[in-house]
Amino acid sequence: MQLTPTMQRCILHWGEMAGRWGISRSVAQIHALLFLSPAPLTAEDIVGTLEIARSNVSVSLKELQGWDLVSITHVLGDRRDYFQARKDIWEVLTTIVDGRKRREIDPTLAMLRECAAEAKQDSETPTEVKERVASMLEFIEELSGWYDQVRAMPRPTLLKLMRMGSRVAKMVS
Amino acid sequence: MQLTPTMQRCILHWGEMAGRWGISRSVAQIHALLFLSPAPLTAEDIVGTLEIARSNVSVSLKELQGWDLVSITHVLGDRRDYFQARKDIWEVLTTIVDGRKRREIDPTLAMLRECAAEAKQDSETPTEVKERVASMLEFIEELSGWYDQVRAMPRPTLLKLMRMGSRVAKMVS
DNA sequence: CTTAAATTTCAGTAATTACTGAAATAACTG
């Protein structure tokens, strides 16, 4: 897997963005490489292309599989694992958002629910603070519920709605 | 500013989430504290409450101001700066998303545009890769444009639309 | 079952990022 300058640029940029979103550079680079690659790659291919340690590739691939962004395939007569990334960009996005919702939003919601419950028999926390916790909880719950509904729509519907842009507002005005 | 257990829990949780989104713990904790706090706080108040170095508070506050999430106020007869966070949760969210779009999405779009242009007089990059770059560019541009339109809607409209959930789909079906 | 290839684990280390504290600067007061 020889990288052309264009591919290299995409992969490096992806790696740089990773840090800003709390993702390790290797994971992001491997994901970018597999996303661009026309064919599935072996772990060794990745080592050769990105020049990172074999063990790092192994761990990063496991993480990408944990995110459900990468899967394993096999080639007849070859016992090595071949890795491929989801290619449908829309799916890539929803998969990532679903994952972050589950790993970060849901636990935060749980925490806020507990805090809100706790706040009821808690006389020391100022009323204003309690209200803010409550409104935060309500807000995230509402957004979360909205996301679940949108997520369940058939994609063509969603696409049409998206392409309407702000014209959907005519419905409610 | 004495923290009650409930407040402490919120602040600590916020700090823990921060790392996963590429934000430093101190910045997140300070933001959480100011968000919860009924009244504006001085830098020293924050030092006392969160037990972090004065200099760290200073730098973190600058960052939060850079994100437009925190602003300075003053108290008559007191020359210290008092800091307050945006309290409207909806605004907090849009401010953060706007910021991340500007800092991360826009540069990525620029990179993709350049790659797509570059790809035209580039014979070595495989056609499939070029297509993937192009489709990615198109996808992010579309999403980005959609966000701008939604962002420009009046908030009551947006709220109504949101509360309709998947019922908006009736428009296009 | 033995051997070899592929993969994973994990302790140690490197790289990065976050934080501190001392010193400098800025902003005000009398």
Next chain:
DNA sequence: CAGTTATTTCAGTAATTACTGAAATTTAAG
């Protein structure tokens, strides 16, 4: 303007996170 308080800067260090390489494990072929 000298003195005081508030704030910022930044070099050094601590803490965290990412990565490597050697060893162990798994998997399959002969």
